[in-house]
Amino acid sequence: MKLSIIIIGDEILLGRVTDTNSGLIARTFCERGWQVATIRTVGDRAADIRAAIEAALVESDLIVTTGGLGPTRDDITKGVMTDIFGGTLIFNKSVSENIDAIFADRNLKINELTRLQAMVPDSCRVIQNRLGTAPLMWFEHKEKVLIAMPGVPYETRGMLPEVARRVDARFGAGGAVLHREFTVTDISESALAERLAKYEDSLPGFVKLAYLPNPGEIVMRLDADYGTAADPDHFEKLCNGLCDAIGTNLAARGKLAPAELLLHKLRRLGYTLATAESCTGGNIAHLITTVAGCSDVYRGGVVSYCNDIKVSALEVNPATIENTGAVSEDTVRQMAEGARLRCGADCGIATSGIAGPGGAVPGKPVGTVWIAVSTPSGTTARRYHFGGDRQAVIDRASAQAIMQLATTVGEK
């Protein structure tokens, strides 16, 4: 079964806003066996929206659109939908009540434009938007389904699980092959295989279990080929059985981001964390604090962009900076240890490097980054040379620093 995604909005088409909705929708449905045929981005013009929907109706069974539902453009997108799917706009009482509730909650007065959002094509089923005023719309057309979602990213993020459940109920799963990933930590591949032997023996012949070992984690992948039609309920039971068999070494259903993996490992060990960042400039702290519930592990950190803050806030010896430079093994080791000490944490991560475009010195080209991690078992440091521009160096150094601690901590 094929899925097409259509992102509607001049702000995306003209590059003023980066689209993150399409990726989230793709990931959600891929896991359920859907094949993504294509993603299209079109502007707020009726003819373009219509052309994109008509092309998608030819190539796909399911179409998900986001955007174009704001109160100032109702006529365009909803008009296109009624042109294609029939029907007329009528007042929807439950949508109107939802708008009232949301405005009351925000202490705002409703204007006429907002009230127009309660006008909905009678050719669709409404999915109430718990997070905003624009209702989600479910259209059916010759066995094909189009779901119009709002463009605001947190509304899409928040409503997507419910949309996916309704799609499951309508189509079963999207394809005969269902697959899902699981992250496992703190166990060797062979010990895990031993533990899962009985579970594996119990699996039906059309189910495959794969071990994908990465540094610091093993990703388990379960694929079930149902032949003609997928059975999401049965597959869910197989997934639950796998989680039970993995036991306490299951870090997460799905693949974890590096920061999630690190937080999981530190939480298991009862360790706390502090950061000391120079060239990554706060990005490691940002990646960690993006994870909800990080506060039981992460205590805080220092962005020591200039050298005297390395000395005053992290107790780096000024002579070390004088003799070996700020981008050096000795400096970065002292930063990691200083972060632990000053923040009262069990573990520390530190970075010092040259993100560019300026700042290169002989023997230390742009992209040179020293990373140190410090744990109760000791401090280790490594030198890297990352390619790319400033943004790429910051991104790569941050991810590497997080993984360097995740793969080091707790090992003998």
Next chain:
Amino acid sequence: MKLSIIIIGDEILLGRVTDTNSGLIARTFCERGWQVATIRTVGDRAADIRAAIEAALVESDLIVTTGGLGPTRDDITKGVMTDIFGGTLIFNKSVSENIDAIFADRNLKINELTRLQAMVPDSCRVIQNRLGTAPLMWFEHKEKVLIAMPGVPYETRGMLPEVARRVDARFGAGGAVLHREFTVTDISESALAERLAKYEDSLPGFVKLAYLPNPGEIVMRLDADYGTAADPDHFEKLCNGLCDAIGTNLAARGKLAPAELLLHKLRRLGYTLATAESCTGGNIAHLITTVAGCSDVYRGGVVSYCNDIKVSALEVNPATIENTGAVSEDTVRQMAEGARLRCGADCGIATSGIAGPGGAVPGKPVGTVWIAVSTPSGTTARRYHFGGDRQAVIDRASAQAIMQLATTVGEK
């Protein structure tokens, strides 16, 4: 003139990687008068790539593709190109030399797959890739142009200016109407209008100058409608004339991100900056240090995620936290002043709030954020209530905090 963008790659289509190339390409060409018709994302399948290119050739004059040029997939994308544009793959000596130089620079050994990247369709002109091994390819077909760019974001970012210059040389500009924006700071709209009166009088009738005042900045927009064919050289002269007329109040050609605007204003005033972040968790520091050359202004900061770091690293009075809570005006004011003091900076930004999903207390729902800014003229604090999930609250609070200082600093 119309532009279509095609993003090639399973990793984008399946949502594993967020595409940022399409937005950058769209912005670059919009400024030059091109109209973006559509953006398509397709997977690494020849039939899909071909269908996307053929549809784009119908609707657009210029097509830019990114991705699908990696050494393991050469045959697919280059094969599609020769199917459409004719020609055969031949060995290109200059591409081979470029690959040698890049590998030598990185101290790596070239393998056979990489060497294959020197095989290029003889139906295209090669644009040498200074940042990677996959050459850019320029195809022409019945007055239409397709440019195949690599998918690695920093290669796209780095090569785009040269691509745009070559497109200018081939097409003139993309449309009869050219437009560009400029950011102006530290001057009132009326004083700016007075200063620009002579320049405005000298403008030909087909050129419009618009003032778009925002908090902390005035964005100037220059639009020139050349009627039949645009003249990029003439427009460039008009732009240069505007910059000269604006004088020292010109902050940048183009619209600045909040962090760029703040750094520009602080640099003008000779002020340095420190940050103290609780709920934004390092994101403000990250946004600031993403800007190249920030080190003359930004000294560093503290991510005081737990309360005792607010006390130990920022000199917040423990009694204040005890009595008013960490999310309070008094705490956030002391954080901003503590950041200035401890980091030896002229200005400080501080945030303390509840990003969610947990952590709400009576009277302080999720989304409550106190932001304080401290300058040599004093400290001010404001309370906000941001909507959305954790990520949205962090993003909005960070942008608001940066703008709060940018609009406060230096004003009487």
